[in-house]
Structure formats: C-alpha cells, structure tokens
Amino acid sequence: MPVLATLARVYVDDLDAALPTFVALTGEQPRLRFDYRDLELATIGDYLLLAGSEEALAPYRGTHATAIVESLDEVLERAERLGGEILDGPNEVPTGRNVTVRHPGGATIEYVQFHATARATLS
Numbered sequence: 808m809p810v811l812a813t814l815a816r817v818y819v820d821d822l823d824a825a826l827p828t829f830v831a832l833t834g835e836q837p838r839l840r841f842d843y844r845d846l847e848l849a850t851i852g853d854y855l856l857l858a859g860s861e862e863a864l865a866p867y868r869g870t871h872a873t874a875i876v877e878s879l880d881e882v883l884e885r886a887e888r889l890g891g892e893i894l895d896g897p898n899e900v901p902t903g904r905n906v907t908v909r910h911p912g913g914a915t916i917e918y919v920q921f922h923a924t925a926r927a928t929l930s
C-alpha cells in the first residue's frame with residue numbers, strides 16, 4: 808500500500824489570508840484548490856490547508872494528517888486486519904475517494920486515492 812505523499816493538515820480561518828504565508832514558506836503556488844462540504848481546501852508544498860468556520864472545521868480537527876495512497880481498498884483491508892476503526896467513508900470527494908481511520912494507539916489519518924487529474928498535481 809504505497810503512500811504517495813503525506814500532507815500536514817493546517818486549519819485556518821481564511822484561506823486567502825493564509826495562502827501568501829505558505830507560498831513564501833514553500834516557494835510554491837497551490838497545486839489544488841477546491842471546496843468540500845462547508846470548507847475551502849488547498850494543497851501547497853506538503854501542506855493541506857483547510858479553511859472554514861469553527862463549526863465547519865470541528866469534525867476534522869481530530870484528524871492528524873492526510874496520506875495520498877495508491878489504493879484505498881488496501882487501506883480498508885489493512886485497517887480491518889490491524890484493528891483500525893473507520894470513522895468516515897469511503898466517500899467520493901473532489902479529488903477522488905477518501906476514508907478516515909483511527910488506528911490502534913490513537914492516530915487518526917485521512918487516506919485519499921486521487922483520481923487522475925488530482926494525481927497529476929503530485930510532484
């Protein structure tokens with residue numbers, strides 16, 4: 808189950824206000840920018856910025872990282888075999904399919920299998 812990339816999640820109030828800082832930090836422009844439910848999201852460097860109201864962000868704050876994977880089906884199989892708890896998903900999302908897993912020991916990770924267009928943004 809190769810992990811293609813791991814993104815640190817950063818929760819912000821205003822995506823437009825936050826992006827210039829991350830452009831300066833990474834020397835990159837956002838690779839993806841999209842809306843999901845009541846959130847605005849962007850990937851830049853190895854960060855996933857999530858912006859929204861406190862209420863909109865609340866269900867996501869407990870997730871520690873986002874991992875882009877080759878196969879979501881393998882994630883589901885391993886989570887079941889190793890005692891992980893599926894907290895959300897699998898879901899269709901703007902970038903492909905995702906699932907959020909709480910692993911034994913307490914780490915909560917979102918896994919995303921990108922569709923071809925989103926996968927092309929990985930570099």
